[in-house]
Amino acid sequence: MTPRENLFRVLRHERPQWIPVTGHCDPYNQPNRDGMDPDLAKQLENVRWSDESTVHLSRYLGLDIADWYWPPISLKPGPNVVEESWTDGNDTITTWHTPAGDLRQVVRQPVGGVAYTVEHFIKTADDLARMASYYENLVIGLDQDRLPDLQRRRELIGDAGILLCSMAGTPLSELIRRYAGVETTVYLTADAPDAVHDLFKVMTRRQIESHSLTASLDGCDVIVGVDDTSTTTQSPAMFEEYCVDYTNRMADLAHAAGKFYFHHSCGLIKDLLPLYRQTRMDAVHAFTVPPIGNVTIAEGRRRLGDRITIMTSPHALADIKWEPNTVRASVRQMFEEAGGGDHFIMGIAAYPHRTMEQIKFVVDCCREFGQLP
Numbered sequence: 001m002t003p004r005e006n007l008f009r010v011l012r013h014e015r016p017q018w019i020p021v022t023g024h025c026d027p028y029n030q031p032n033r034d035g036m037d038p039d040l041a042k043q044l045e046n047v048r049w050s051d052e053s054t055v056h057l058s059r060y061l062g063l064d065i066a067d068w069y070w071p072p073i074s075l076k077p078g079p080n081v082v083e084e085s086w087t088d089g090n091d092t093i094t095t096w097h098t099p100a101g102d103l104r105q106v107v108r109q110p111v112g113g114v115a116y117t118v119e120h121f122i123k124t125a126d127d128l129a130r131m132a133s134y135y136e137n138l139v140i141g142l143d144q145d146r147l148p149d150l151q152r153r154r155e156l157i158g159d160a161g162i163l164l165c166s167m168a169g170t171p172l173s174e175l176i177r178r179y180a181g182v183e184t185t186v187y188l189t190a191d192a193p194d195a196v197h198d199l200f201k202v203m204t205r206r207q208i209e210s211h212s213l214t215a216s217l218d219g220c221d222v223i224v225g226v227d228d229t230s231t232t233t234q235s236p237a238m239f240e241e242y243c244v245d246y247t248n249r250m251a252d253l254a255h256a257a258g259k260f261y262f263h264h265s266c267g268l269i270k271d272l273l274p275l276y277r278q279t280r281m282d283a284v285h286a287f288t289v290p291p292i293g294n295v296t297i298a299e300g301r302r303r304l305g306d307r308i309t310i311m312t313s314p315h316a317l318a319d320i321k322w323e324p325n326t327v328r329a330s331v332r333q334m335f336e337e338a339g340g341g342d343h344f345i346m347g348i349a350a351y352p353h354r355t356m357e358q359i360k361f362v363v364d365c366c367r368e369f370g371q372l373p
Contacts, residue, residue, distance in 0.1 A: 001017045003064040003065065003160050003161050004157075004159045006018060006020055006064070007022075007064060007066070009342075010341065010342060010344065010345055011282055011283065013307065013309070013343060014342055015341065015342045016342065018341075018372050019335065019346060019369075020064045020066075020341075021366040022058060022064045022161065023054055023063040024054055024348065025044065025053040025054045025057040025350045026049060026054070026068065029349045030350050030352055031057070031351070031354060031359055032354060032356070034355050035356055035357060037060070037356070040056065040057070040356075043056040044057065050069050050070040052153070052156065054068060055067055055153075055157060058160075058161070061359070061360065061363050062367075065160045066161055066164055066345070066347065067157055067162075067164065068164050068166050068224070069153055069164065069165055070165075070166060071150065071166075071167070071213075071217060071220060072142060072143040072144075072146030072147050072217075073141075073142065073143060073167075073210050073213055073214055074141050074142065075140055077134070077137060080099050080137045081096055081097065081099075081133075081137045083096055083097075084097070090109050090110060091108050091118070092106070092107045092108075093106050096121070096130075096134055098133040098134045098137065100129050100130045100132070100133035101126070101129075101130045102130070103121040103122070103127060103131065103134065104119065105119060105121045106118045117181070120180050120181050120184065122175065122180035122184060123180075123184060125188060127180075128188065128195040128196060128198070128199045129195065129198075129199075131199055135199075135203050140206065140210050140213070141213070142213060150219050151218075151219055153219070163221050164221065164222040164224050165217070165222065166226050167207075167211055167214060167223055167225060168226065169226050170225065170229075170242065171200040172200070172234060172239070173227040173229060174203065175188075176233050176234065177228055196242075204246055204249070207250070211223060211250055215253055215254050215256075216257055220259060221259060222259060222261070222262055222282075223250070223259055223261050224261075224262040224263075224264050224285055225247070225250055225263050227263060227264050227265065228265070228266040228267070229243075229264075229265040229266070229269060230266060230267025230268050231267070231268045231272060236272055236274075236275055239272055239275050243275075244275060244279055247261075247263060247280070247281055248280050251281050252280060260282040260283065261280070262282060262284075263276065263281045263283070263285065264286055265285070265286055265288065266286050267293065268288070268293060269284070269287070269288065269294075269295060270299070270303070273300060273304050274303055277303065277304050282308065282309060283310070283311050283345070284309070284310055286312070286313070287311060287312040288312070289315045291315060291318065296337060297312065297337035304343075308343070309343045309344065309345060310343060310345070311347055312334070312345075312347065313347045313348065313349045314327075314331050314334060315330060315334075316331060317348070317349060317351050317354055317358075318351060320353075324361065327361065327362065331362060332365070334346070336369075348366070
């Protein structure tokens with residue numbers, strides 16, 4: 001059985017030949033270069049979103065591949081929207097002139113630091129109609145220039161794994177992470193609920209278009225709704241009101257195309273899992289266990305039931321402390337809680353404070369307890 005076939009077995013909730021263990025590398029999740037093999041260090045010299053770094057790291061470690069990829073979908077402002085962007089020192093100012101009015105965003109890029117938003121597009125209830133106008137006028141289509149790149153990535157992975165196509169999250173998450181921030185979003189749901197629902201209807205309709213295009217692509221195995229869901233940014237009541245129906249619609253269109261649908265969470269999700277169980281998602285991606293998260297694999301299984309796969313990472317990699325016997329015991333416990341593995345995928349994320357020697361140790365533990373070939 002190939003790793004690709006074995007991964008599909010888990011996603012169909014059939015007992016796998018071995019519990020899949022996949023690698024992951026992105027600009028936030030990179031291994032420490034100390035003592036790294038020179039050839040691998042060259043391959044990971046400039047890690048970028050959606051590049052081949054995950055494939056290289058996974059192959060080096062002898063892991064299954066679950067590669068993240070931005071699909072070749074083009075989303076551009078239509079002719080009725082004018083976009084202006086300019087820089088002022090470390091700030092990039094972007095203005096969208098929509099038929100309903102203007103939206104303005106300021107993103108700051110500190111020298112040597114991580115960019116962050118200092119002024120969001122949505123600041124008041126009036127901006128909700130302007131954002132709806134922006135979405136109404138989006139031109140959505142296939143990026144023909146990038147289609148060959150998708151096929152090259154699929155061929156690079158081959159039978160060693162699957163390709164996960166990352167897409168926008170729920171409209172609620174898009175407001176929280178991109179357009180309004182946590183505080184403004186929460187106030188708007190209380191002060192202007194009808195306008196929020198009107199905006200989300202428009203966003204959902206347009207995201208159905210973009211997600212459907214992605215689901216139609218040969219080479220795409222999984223659609224990932226990149227939601228970063230956590231109860232640090234939204235309550236279970238908010239998720240129930242705004243996200244359950246949306247998630248089901250996206251899962252249904254993925255399933256109709258023969259693809260799987262993953263929901264990407266990132267944080268404290270224990271109290272959201274009963275709501276996830278009500279949806280038709282196939283997997284909770286980046287299921288976050290303690291010490292960063294607040295729910296174990298065993299409790300997650302009880303709350304999610306037998307229809308949703310958990311894809312998580314060993315907490316030993318995230319923990320500050322490092323003691324080999326403790327690490328080995330914690331990895332063993334995770335596999336024991338996963339049971340037969342027909343609802344479980346282990347993902348080795350490359351944390352910057354972990355050396356390759358430490359990552360290899362965790363991989364060896366996973367190989368032992370997950371019965372990797």
